Structures are given as C-alpha cells and as structure tokens.
Amino acid sequence: MQFQSVSKRFGELQALDQVSFAIPRGAMFGLLGPNGAGKTTLIRIMTNIIGADSGSILYEGKALDSYGFGFIGYMPEEKGMYKKMKVGELLLYLARLKGLSKADAKDRIHYWFQRLDMDGWWSKKIQELSKGMQQKVQFIATVIHEPSLLILDEPFSGLDPVNAEVLKKEIFHLHSKGITIVFSTHRMEQVEEICEEIVLINKGKVLLNGAVADLKNNHKKNIYYLKTDEPGSLPPSPLFSVLTANDNHYQLHLEGDATVNQLLQSLLNHQVPVREFSEVLPSLNEIFIQLVKGATHE
C-alpha cells in the first residue's frame, strides 16, 4: 500500500501534510506518532471513512477506492458497540455487512468463539461484558471477514496483561498467514518489539520511515556501553569521553574519527579489566525526541 503526498486539512489545522510512505505486503507495520500527530486521520483516510484533500493511495498498484471496503479490517481506538445487542447477533450483523453469508458468518463466529475461549457468549448482551471481553468481541468483528490488511489503532490500551498476551498471539498468528498488519500507537516501545517497519509522523509530517533496525543504525550516536570487573576511574583519553559512570557501568562516547578498535586497544593498554562492551542503539523514543528537538531548533 502506497501513500503519495497525501494531505488533509481541517479548517485551520493541517492534519496531514504531503505524507508519503509505503507499507510492504505482509509486513508488521508500525504507525507511530504522539497524540494529535495525524495517525487517526491517516487511518480514516486508509479506511475510506474520510477522503484526502490531495494525493493518492494505491493498493497493489491500483487506487484504493476501486477495492471497496472488504479487504480491510479496522479496529478503532475507541472501542464501541451496540450495547443492547447480543454478542452473536452483533457479530452476525457486522459480518453480514462485510458481505458474508449468514451461514458462513455463523461458522466463523463459532470458530473464533472456540479459539478465544468464548463458548456460550452468543446470547450475552454487550453491556454485560467487561471491557476486556468487549475488546475480544471487537477483535472478532475486525477479523471475521478475513481481511488482507488489518489496521489496529491502540489495540492494547485498556487490556490486562493476560488478554493483551492473547491478543498479541492472535495478531502474530494472522501475521504468519501473510496478513499485512498496521499498528497505530503513541507508545513506541510497544512497537519496537513487534514491528519490523515503521513510519513516524509528527504534526502531519513524516519524520521517519523504514525498517526499525536500519533506523536505529542510522541514528546511533557512537555511544558504547562498558562494564568492568570492579569500580574504578577510567584513564583519560582523547579517544573517548565518559558520559555516565555508575559503579562499574559506563557509557562512553567515541570522539572524532576514533574507531572501536582503537578505543578497546587504549583501554586494554591501561589495564582496564573489561567484562562487557557493546554498542548502545537509541530507542525509537529517543530518536523521536531527538528529531523533534532538532526540528524545533532549526
């Protein structure tokens, strides 16, 4: 799925400004950004809820509109359902709106009931369910028509660890079947462990886009972690400066054109008892903060 300079304006607010990026097929894709960055607007454009002012979105090379709604499964951040309906009826209704036949829809609902330990839920009313239980129902409603693209907006918010784990397992299961999954969240550390690729937007603009590993490498700042056998002061050297020293843990910054080998050599020459040495890669959070700061300084 490709976004080509997509823009959207709400009155005074430029919600999206020339946003371009691509989501590879079958990816676990993170859509990141702080609150109010334009994530929800972007998702709403992807899901055809609203239209873009300009720019285009292509899915497998063709305009998105030509596909209808069927291939997308969308779970919004604010989970909502008809509170007075029964679980089974609601799922049946939503599934049939997605174009499933009654019999098919029933089969799949029962399949998911079994999979998620929800036997006997058919006649329960939505309003009798706890929040976590409602979220399960919502998840089924999102995947019941077997979408090839799944968009999850803050899927874990409000879930207890057990249910979050269940949901995560199901998401990975779907991913393994080749379904493209888009996560939208402002909690970057969550994405780091799940997603392979991300796009990071802020104030309607793309800040970062690419594979998580590449991004980290591109934004590393020559910081290294050192652990010694026992606490002690490191010998001063033009090769590095000590950023933090905590007992026998140190963070070192490699100065100028010095290489890691030179640094290690120097340490060993000074008889520093090295136990551990590794490169420190920035977290997405740090990269984001760094970029936002940089942007405001300019």
Added chain:
Amino acid sequence: MNKTWLIISREYITRVRKKSFLLMTVLGPLFFALIMVLPIILTQWSGGEQTILVVDESDLLGALPDTTGIYFQLDKSGKTMETLKADLYAANSRYDALLYMPPTSSEQPRGIMLYSKEQLGITTRMYIEQVIADRMEQINLENRNLSYEDLLSIRPKIFIQDKVLSENTQEQDANILAATGLAYVMGFLTYIALLIYGSMVMRGVMEEKTSRIVEVMISTVKPFQLMVGKIIGIGAVGLTQFFIWGVLLVGVQLALPLVLGDQLTAMQDQAAMSGGGNAETAELARTMEGIANMPLGRILWVFLVFFLGGYFLYASLFAAVGSLVSDEESEVQMYSFPLTMLILVSIFIATAVIQQPGTRLAFWASIIPLSSPIVMPALIPFGVPGWQLALSIAMLILGFLGSSWIAGKIYRTGILMYGKKIRWRELWRWVMYKN
C-alpha cells in the same frame, strides 16, 4: 443496497422486539382513550351521592326530577330556615345541601339560595339550575296555554346543510363539523408521529456516535447508507405501530356493540330523554354520518403520503442534529430546538387553518414542505383541489430530497467529531464541502 437492507432490518427488528414497543403499541391507545374518558368518569364519581333538601315557599317547584347521584327531597316538616340550616350543619344530617326557593314569580324567579356543607361541584349546580329553569318554562308555557312543540316552533333549531360545488358544478355533501373533527385528529396524529419518530432517529444516531460504533460502521458502509437505513427502519416501526392501531381500532368498533350493546342503547335513550337532547343526538349522528361519507380512502392515502414525506424530511434533519451532539443532554436541547420549533409552528398553523381553511395562509402552509406534512392532512377533510395536492406532494418530495442531501453532508462529518462546539458557519461549510 444489500447493506442498506441489512441496516434497515437491524434498526427495525431491534426496536420492534423491545418490550417498550409492545407497551407503547398496546397501552398508547388505551392511554389516549383514558384521557378522553377520564373527565367524564371523574365528574361522575367525584360527586358521589347528594341528597338535596328543597324548601319551596313559592309552591312552583313540586317534585323535581332526580338524576344519577343527585336526589331531591321536598321539605314538609314546616321548620324555619334557621333550624333547617342548623340541622344541615349537624354531623348526622341526611342532607348534603339545602335549596331555598322564596315566594317569587315563575317569570322572574329571584332569591333562590343553595346552602351546602361543602362546595358543590359545577355539574351538580348546573343540573339544579337546569331543572328549575325547565320547571319554570313548563309553568310559563301552561300559563300562556302553549305546548312544548309551540316553543320549538317559536325557537327553531337551525341546521345548515353544507354543499361544496366542484368544478363541474356538481353538488357535494359537506359537513364542516365532521371535517373539523377529522382535521384535528389528522393534524395532531402527524404532529405527534413526526416528533416521536423524529427524535427516535436522533437518539439512534446519538447512540451510534457516543458508543463510537459509528467508526466501525463507516469503515464498512457509506455514511449515507447508515443514515438512510436508520431512517427507513424506524419509519417502518412507525408504520407497523399505525397498522396495529388501525387493526385495534376496527376491532374495538366491531367488538364494542357486542360487549356493551345494552349500555350503549341505554345511553342513547338517556340522551334522547333529557330535554333538548334530540337535537344534539341528531347533530352527533349527522357528524358521524358526515365522517362516514367523506372520501376516507383518499384521506388515508394522503395521510400516509404526508406522514412518510414529512417523516423523511424531518427524520433526516433529526439525524443531522443527532450527529452534532457529543454527549450532554443540554446540547440535545440546543440543537434540536429549531426542529421542534418548526414542528410546533406547523401544528399552530394547522389549528388556525382548520378554523379558516380557505385562506392564503392555508394555501402556502400546505405547499411549503416544512409545514405541509402537518397542515395538508388537516386540510384534506375540507377538500383540496387536485392540483394543489399534486403541487404539495411534489414540493414535499423535493423537500425531503433536499433535506436528506443536506443532512447527509452534515451527518458524514458530524458523527466523527467529538468534543467540539459547532457553529452555524461551520455547518454551512460542511454542506458545501465537495465529497
């Protein structure tokens, strides 16, 4: 289309299956019947039994006729008024009131007094006055050697037969009274229906918005489909309710003579017995006949057309209003006020128009689509030219196409907006906004 159909059937089925629907449908008419009958029952019961002691110093009254709950007793004890009054106040008094007729003439009766322990009801008082007046009239007639029939011929009852000349100068029986009665029923029925089902649509939209399911729905169907599906589904609920009421009404009309046969004839006899009742019964009969003689089929389809047209027009606007409301009840009032106002003004115009059907106000109000759904059904019993009806229906269709177009635009944006007060200018921009 298939999706719209699914939405319609969900909206319809979830509402019809509710217990409140059954309750409304069955208890609604009972409630209305109760409101109509209650005043009669209350006046009948509230009085209880009252015995009135009559002191007649004029010797004109004689034995006054009793009625249900009111009994007269002529005083023959010869006690003075003072003693009798004191007796009346005594706790063990058999009497509720004391009627005093001083020596006076039957032509100009003066100084009649009614003493009572408690304030007597208006019906009791009116009955006593009527009974005395009747007796005086009878005596005065006898004094002049006239009969009651003579009186009727002196003071004849006037009845005007209304005829409406249609285009080919053919006379047609008309009945203003019947038309007026029917007009009120039609006007108020549409009025109530528009308000009830209109706000049902509004609440439905609000439910979807506040529960946030709307986002899931809109990623599956077009907003317009969702709105139209809801409007049609609830409209079908309204029609179902009307249909059940219609069946109930016919059923009651067929069953009533069977169940209450004896009482009904007794009531009619009683009405005929009481003085002057004949003319009233005749009038009532003529009115009933007038209603029966009206083109009821035409009236029914006009009602349905205008109910549906008006419903679509107002329901789409109510849906738009529902999409603007975020949460608070006060906002509901604020946004729906203009709509309820329009409907209220329409029913005011309708009542004015019923009094004066031929005015220019009547014409315009029956053409303009915002008021025509209520005014036209109220006007139709008086007879409306075919071209006016056609114009009105055409305008109504244009009206609801226009309103649903506007409402669709507002709805589409409104349902996704949260926690923001929306200004009129902004609404206008939404409407003008291209896709």
